[in-house]
Amino acid sequence: MDLSKTIELFKEHNLLKVIDEPLDIDLEIPHISYIEVKKPDSKALLFTKPICKRLNKEFSEPILTNTFGSFKALELIFGKDPDEVAKKIESLLKMKPPRSFKEKISALSGLYGLKSVIPQRLKTKGICQEVVVENPDLNDLPALITWPKDGGAFLTMAHTYTISLDGSVQNVGMYRLQIYDDKRLGMHWQIHKDGAHFFHEYKKAGKKMPVTVAIGGDPLYIWCGQAPLPNGIFELLLYGLIRDKSPKLVKSLTNDIYIPEDVDYVIEGFVDPEKFELEGPFGDHTGYYNLEEPYPFMEVTKITRRQKPIFHATVVGKPPLEDKYMGYATGRVFLPLLKTTTPDLIDYLMPENGVFHNLILAKMKSRYIGHAKQFMHAFWGVGQMSFVKNAIFLGEDAPKLEDSKKVAKYILNRLSVDSLLISEGVCDALDHTSIKPCYGGKLGIDCTNEELDLKNQKEKIEESELYDRIKSKIPELKSLAIYFEDSFNPIAVLGVEKSKNGRDFYETLPKDLSKYLGVIVWVDASKNDVFNPYMLVWRVSNNVDAKRDIFLENGIIGVDGTNKGPIDKHFREWPDDTDCDQEVIANLRKRGLISVNEEFLKQYHV
Numbered sequence: 001m002d003l004s005k006t007i008e009l010f011k012e013h014n015l016l017k018v019i020d021e022p023l024d025i026d027l028e029i030p031h032i033s034y035i036e037v038k039k040p041d042s043k044a045l046l047f048t049k050p051i052c053k054r055l056n057k058e059f060s061e062p063i064l065t066n067t068f069g070s071f072k073a074l075e076l077i078f079g080k081d082p083d084e085v086a087k088k089i090e091s092l093l094k095m096k097p098p099r100s101f102k103e104k105i106s107a108l109s110g111l112y113g114l115k116s117v118i119p120q121r122l123k124t125k126g127i128c129q130e131v132v133v134e135n136p137d138l139n140d141l142p143a144l145i146t147w148p149k150d151g152g153a154f155l156t157m158a159h160t161y162t163i164s165l166d167g168s169v170q171n172v173g174m175y176r177l178q179i180y181d182d183k184r185l186g187m188h189w190q191i192h193k194d195g196a197h198f199f200h201e202y203k204k205a206g207k208k209m210p211v212t213v214a215i216g217g218d219p220l221y222i223w224c225g226q227a228p229l230p231n232g233i234f235e236l237l238l239y240g241l242i243r244d245k246s247p248k249l250v251k252s253l254t255n256d257i258y259i260p261e262d263v264d265y266v267i268e269g270f271v272d273p274e275k276f277e278l279e280g281p282f283g284d285h286t287g288y289y290n291l292e293e294p295y296p297f298m299e300v301t302k303i304t305r306r307q308k309p310i311f312h313a314t315v316v317g318k319p320p321l322e323d324k325y326m327g328y329a330t331g332r333v334f335l336p337l338l339k340t341t342t343p344d345l346i347d348y349l350m351p352e353n354g355v356f357h358n359l360i361l362a363k364m365k366s367r368y369i370g371h372a373k374q375f376m377h378a379f380w381g382v383g384q385m386s387f388v389k390n391a392i393f394l395g396e397d398a399p400k401l402e403d404s405k406k407v408a409k410y411i412l413n414r415l416s417v418d419s420l421l422i423s424e425g426v427c428d429a430l431d432h433t434s435i436k437p438c439y440g441g442k443l444g445i446d447c448t449n450e451e452l453d454l455k456n457q458k459e460k461i462e463e464s465e466l467y468d469r470i471k472s473k474i475p476e477l478k479s480l481a482i483y484f485e486d487s488f489n490p491i492a493v494l495g496v497e498k499s500k501n502g503r504d505f506y507e508t509l510p511k512d513l514s515k516y517l518g519v520i521v522w523v524d525a526s527k528n529d530v531f532n533p534y535m536l537v538w539r540v541s542n543n544v545d546a547k548r549d550i551f552l553e554n555g556i557i558g559v560d561g562t563n564k565g566p567i568d569k570h571f572r573e574w575p576d577d578t579d580c581d582q583e584v585i586a587n588l589r590k591r592g593l594i595s596v597n598e599e600f601l602k603q604y605h606v
């Protein structure tokens, strides 16, 4: 299945909207896509007339966005339910040596089926090499500028193929790639990723590193590119396993890297490991900008493409986004692999408003004291799972993890100061909250215990009374909401105009609040609506570094979800939120290209 077949499939299932109006690749196409993907019935978008006023260009190729924009689209791309893939992986992991002749035959046929997992290298040229572009220029690609403060145009749906120094292992990773000029493309492989590991091999050897970037083709390639497979395993093996068909690869024209033959564009080149360029800023899927940082770049040697290519792109920012659906499939497919290190794990969920690495909920069979804490250490020690900042473990009797209200109540009915483990370790390179880049606090919560004793039920307090009591001590208080009053640990969320650090704030609160509340969370009043729990989870899980921002002393758990700065001894620059350009939004609404109302825009902090 390539992109044009995906478009046909989506049309058949009423999952595609075609937009023929000329629209700018700077902000207009991204903003329309960003809002569409947040809708409960979101569709993929095909923009047939992309233009760029900045470059004074009209592009001949259409742009496809929001390909992974719904559960239905995800299933169509996979060709099956991701749980079926998980089952297949589980049965492979559980394969035992055959004992009887019959078992041998059945094992052999199972293994024979795996033949399709191995990528097939063709000797011919691919459809992706139909046109060899004369005088290749990256600016000829309709690459999007998504956010007003982005440092330039980026390829956002590119699969980047690299090869180990000894040529034995290939890798594909999904990284955003910044276009610097006609021939230079930024390689945003973060420090923990396989692309970066290969890069360091070449750097040490003092050799230029071959890289080939592909755009388009089967959307499953890009999903495989983001899949967190262990170092040394080529992600397209997973492609074969899902499709039951070998991916067919062809050799790049100017280096030795093999790429899928049916992609839409191929950009080949070399990275000089001694040369770096400032990358970013870029509004990322955390809903914050990533600040400028030096990254290597590729110098382009060749661009080839299909006769009629389709340009594939995605938009990232605040949730919900395409990665909600991509991440769902990743979660399902990787469950059996995760269970190999944590065998009593039943299920897990990384809610999209926890932007994946900020929050994980895991259901487990707890067999002995400290079992959940053992799992916390296991999670924080395994591959990309180690990026997870806040991990909550629930017992086997917990409700379905997708049922957020019931899950929250389950947690609050078991939560006490003793449930918490605060640690530190590796964190995602995108994390802006940790005091040091890529290293920060971790919070683990063990709620696998029995429900708390009814005797511990808190006294009730009205929101208005609580507001007045706190306001008398903290005049910076602007808004207040109480959640889960009927649980053992009601939560109060306070909107404040920040004038002191988290510790001072916590110490200033009235001392007897633990009579009424189990948890107090405070956020910046000007940037948050205390009555919008979906975006509060996004904000707080993003902004908290457990070592600095969780307080436990006064019989009440305090959580500082505000933006940090020097007052908090946080000396890294604090990035801005990814906010849409309101003039562009107003203009698109006037032209009838965005049809959602004000309330919707407010709900998702657009």
Ligand SMILES: Cc1cc2nc3c(=O)[nH]c(=O)nc-3n(C[C@H](O)[C@H](O)[C@H](O)COP(=O)(O)O)c2cc1C
Residues within 6 Å of the ligand: 171, 172, 173, 174, 175, 176, 177, 188, 189, 190, 191, 192, 193, 194, 195, 196, 225, 226, 227, 228, 229, 285, 314, 316, 323, 326, 384
């Ligand atoms: C939309 C999206 C954008 C991403 N952008 C980047 C990126 O710019 N840099 C990066 O290192 N990882 C990025 N990732 C995550 C990687 O694709 C993911 O960690 C992958 O497993 C890395 O592969 P590797 O370890 O083989 O290099 C992105 C993921 C998604 C879904």
